[in-house]
Amino acid sequence: MKTSKKPAIAPECDRTIDIYTKAAEIFHEQGFDATSMSNIAAAVDLTKAGLYYYIESKEDLLFAIMNYAMERLETMVIEPSREIADPEARLRSIIERHGRLLTEGNKAITILTDEIEGLKPKHRRQILDRKRVYFDFVRGTLDELGTKNELREVNTTVATFAIFGMLLWLPRWFKPAGRLTSEDIIAELGKIATGGLLNGSHEAARA
Amino acid sequence: MKTSKKPAIAPECDRTIDIYTKAAEIFHEQGFDATSMSNIAAAVDLTKAGLYYYIESKEDLLFAIMNYAMERLETMVIEPSREIADPEARLRSIIERHGRLLTEGNKAITILTDEIEGLKPKHRRQILDRKRVYFDFVRGTLDELGTKNELREVNTTVATFAIFGMLLWLPRWFKPAGRLTSEDIIAELGKIATGGLLNGSHEAARA
Numbered sequence: 001m002k003t004s005k006k007p008a009i010a011p012e013c014d015r016t017i018d019i020y021t022k023a024a025e026i027f028h029e030q031g032f033d034a035t036s037m038s039n040i041a042a043a044v045d046l047t048k049a050g051l052y053y054y055i056e057s058k059e060d061l062l063f064a065i066m067n068y069a070m071e072r073l074e075t076m077v078i079e080p081s082r083e084i085a086d087p088e089a090r091l092r093s094i095i096e097r098h099g100r101l102l103t104e105g106n107k108a109i110t111i112l113t114d115e116i117e118g119l120k121p122k123h124r125r126q127i128l129d130r131k132r133v134y135f136d137f138v139r140g141t142l143d144e145l146g147t148k149n150e151l152r153e154v155n156t157t158v159a160t161f162a163i164f165g166m167l168l169w170l171p172r173w174f175k176p177a178g179r180l181t182s183e184d185i186i187a188e189l190g191k192i193a194t195g196g197l198l199n200g201s202h203e204a205a206r207a
Numbered sequence: 208m209k210t211s212k213k214p215a216i217a218p219e220c221d222r223t224i225d226i227y228t229k230a231a232e233i234f235h236e237q238g239f240d241a242t243s244m245s246n247i248a249a250a251v252d253l254t255k256a257g258l259y260y261y262i263e264s265k266e267d268l269l270f271a272i273m274n275y276a277m278e279r280l281e282t283m284v285i286e287p288s289r290e291i292a293d294p295e296a297r298l299r300s301i302i303e304r305h306g307r308l309l310t311e312g313n314k315a316i317t318i319l320t321d322e323i324e325g326l327k328p329k330h331r332r333q334i335l336d337r338k339r340v341y342f343d344f345v346r347g348t349l350d351e352l353g354t355k356n357e358l359r360e361v362n363t364t365v366a367t368f369a370i371f372g373m374l375l376w377l378p379r380w381f382k383p384a385g386r387l388t389s390e391d392i393i394a395e396l397g398k399i400a401t402g403g404l405l406n407g408s409h410e411a412a413r414a
Contacts, residue, residue, distance in 0.1 A: 029324065031238025114379070117236065152402055158387065158395040161380050162373045169372025172321070180365065188365040195359055196403025 019044050019054065020065045024108035032062060032118040062112070063123045069113045070130045076101050078137055087144040088198065094138060095167065095190045102170045103182035110171045135160060142197065150198055163193055226251050226261065227272045231315035239269060239325040269319070270330045276320045277337045283308050285344055294351040295405065301345060302397045305374050310389035314378045321375075342367060349404065357405055370400055 022043045026035050037058055041051040055061045077097040084090040102110055116124050142156040166189055174185065229250045233242050244265055248258040262268045284304040291297040309317055323331050349363040373396055381392065 031240045033238045033241030152398065154398055154402075155387065155391070155395045158392050159399055161376060162396060162399050165372040165374070165376025166369045167372070169368060169375060173368050180362065184362070185365050188362045189369060191359065191361055192366055192369050192403040194403075195361075196399040196401075 016054070017068070019046075019051075019061075020068055021106050021109065023061055024065050024106065024112045027062070027112055027115070027118075028108040032058075032115060059118065059120055059123070062115075062118045063120075063127075065109060066113055066116070066119070066123075066127050069109050070127065072101060072105065073098070073134065074130075078134060082137070087141050087148065088150060088194070090141050091138075091145070091194065091197075092190055094141065095163065095193055096186055098167050099170065099186035099189055100182065102167060103174050103176070103185065107171045110168075114168075135164075138163060145198070152197060154197060159197055162196070166193060223261070224275070226253075226258075226268075227275055228313050228316060230268055231272055231313065231319045234269070234319055234322070234325075235315040239265075239322060266325065266327060266330070269322075269325050270327075270334075272316060273320055273323070273326070273330075273334050276316050277334065279308060279312065280305070280341065281337075285341060289344070294348050294355065295357060295401070297348050298345075298352070298401065298404075299397055301348065302370065302374065302400055303393055306377065306393035306396055307389065309374060309377045310381050310383075310392065317375075317378045342371075345370060352405070359404060361404060366404055369403070373400060 019040075023035075023040045026039055026043055030039070035058070037051060037055075038048050040058075040061070041048045044051065055064065077094060081090050081093040081097060084093050113127075116127055119127065139156050139160040142151060142159055145151040146156065170185070170189075174182065176182070226247075230242075230247045233246055233250055237246070242265070244258060244262075245255050247265075247268070248255045251258065262271065284301060288297050288300040288304060291300050320334075323334055326334065346363050346367040349358060349366055352358040353363065377392070377396075381389065383389070
């Protein structure tokens with residue numbers, strides 16, 4: 001929200017999060033281009049002028065939602081995982097925490113995070129830079145496992161994207177009312193990811 | 208295209224595939240709702256009337272593109288893999304063939320396959336039914352591995368979605384001009400997926 005000349009409300013404010021959530025749902029259903037500020041104002045019970053008090057433009061709103069999503073990722077996944085010295089435990093922490101964020105957080109906001117085409121180039125760069133930090137953090141964790149001879153012979157760039165694919169596909173199929181709880185699913189994904197990446201000798205040593 | 212009253216050209220015709228490809232790219236860039244038939248006509252060098260000769264409506268076009276994508280999946284991935292009796296070899300075939308389709312095929316068409324919100328309920332159901340057949344085929348393969356005691360203790364529903372996530376994320380990050388070739392990446396994903404799913408005793412027996 002740094003680019004906005006108008007007062008931005010802090011993301012911890014419920015009203016802002018409510019606006020972000022509803023707007024993300026409308027963007028997701030109708031598409032970013034097809035959504036007007038009037039559509040969003042109506043959904044959040046504000047006049048168009050009232051909405052413009054908070055948000056300067058539709059693009060600013062999209063950027064604010066993405067920054068909010070990145071902040072959640074940083075606070076709830078990256079920062080606590082960074083404190084874990086052992087790379088295997090760190091990898092498990094990343095998968096569990098990110099899995100929880102993806103199943104318990106807002107689905108529309110999560111999916112919207114990939115729709116960076118709607119952003120101005122400058123804003124797009126900022127979001128991509130933040131995503132890059134996360135990518136490097138995960139790949140660095142795998143590289144550390146490699147140095148300790150705990151990793152299978154896999155390319156860590158492909159492996160990082162494989163982990164992201166498994167995780168980021170989750171909001172597209174997970175049903176909160178389904179037979180499998182989010183905890184069950186996250187535990188399974190943790191087993192599959194670590195099984196696919198950690199080498200057998202390490203597992204044998206553990207057994 | 209069964210619902211169209213106008214003559215539909217066969218998907219093997221280059222002109223149709225050209226229209227599908229360009230339309231998918233425009234839908235992907237602008238969003239389905241924000242794209243008009245005029246936008247598509249202009250992109251494929253047809254008058255609007257000319258485009259309407261082939262396609263009855265924008266929704267029909269979206270449905271036709273998705274059917275085309277499902278046909279490619281069925282012909283290039285499912286049918287040849289179904290002929291493989293051994294479930295481990297079949298799983299490897301699915302990952303390799305689908306990986307190749309995702310990296311060598313048209314990116315916009317692949318990504319569009321998830322945008323089923325644009326379809327009429329009847330068409331949506333048809334596409335979802337075809338996707339379901341694929342899902343059941345992959346999960347059935349994992350269940351067979353389980354029966355042969357070759358699978359880790361993993362839930363095969365979650366494991367199937369994990370494989371889909373790894374694969375379907377691919378067109379979002381794969382760069383044809385990048386350092387890793389599609390063959391390299393597909394081989395790595397094969398290692399990660401089978402490593403994460405096949406159990407250690409099986410691997411030990413193989414070594």
